Amino acid sequence: MELPSEFFTETSISTFGGATLAVFLVTIVARRLVGLTSIFVPFVASVVLSFVLAYHDGQLTNVLGWVLAILNALLLFCAVTGMNETVTDAVHPRPAGEVAQQAAKPVRWFQSMFNR
Numbered sequence: 073m074e075l076p077s078e079f080f081t082e083t084s085i086s087t088f089g090g091a092t093l094a095v096f097l098v099t100i101v102a103r104r105l106v107g108l109t110s111i112f113v114p115f116v117a118s119v120v121l122s123f124v125l126a127y128h129d130g131q132l133t134n135v136l137g138w139v140l141a142i143l144n145a146l147l148l149f150c151a152v153t154g155m156n157e158t159v160t161d162a163v164h165p166r167p168a169g170e171v172a173q174q175a176a177k178p179v180r181w182f183q184s185m186f187n188r
Contacts, residue, residue: 086129091121092151099152111153118148 084090098117102108122145123132131137 082128085121086125088147088151091125091148092155095121095148095152096155099156114152114156115149118152119145121145122148 080090080094085094095114095117099114102113102117119142122141126132126137126141126144132141
């Protein structure tokens with residue numbers, strides 16, 4: 073059994089898991105390097121990646137291809153925000169009955185995309 077020699081390939085990023093991981097990584101890096109904590113970061117990354125993949129596969133030739141690219145972008149966005157919330161809850165558990173912080177929170181590596 074040969075070990076993989078590449079991280080991302082055209083084949084791996086075209087899968088749901090690969091595309092989700094790519095958008096998740098872009099979101100974390102944008103948050104960490106530039107301080108962008110907006111929910112629009114994973115949304116824009118999802119739309120861009122979905123349309124790039126659809127264009128690469130030649131699927132943007134008709135209306136159905138465009139609709140599927142939009143639906144794939146929305147699916148990626150939902151998966152990434154759900155994955156981020158799951159990781160955030162695991163890394164920073166909140167005790168029951170904890171009062172929500174009212175001031176701005178510091179930017180962490182894993183941080184919820186939703187205001188809590």
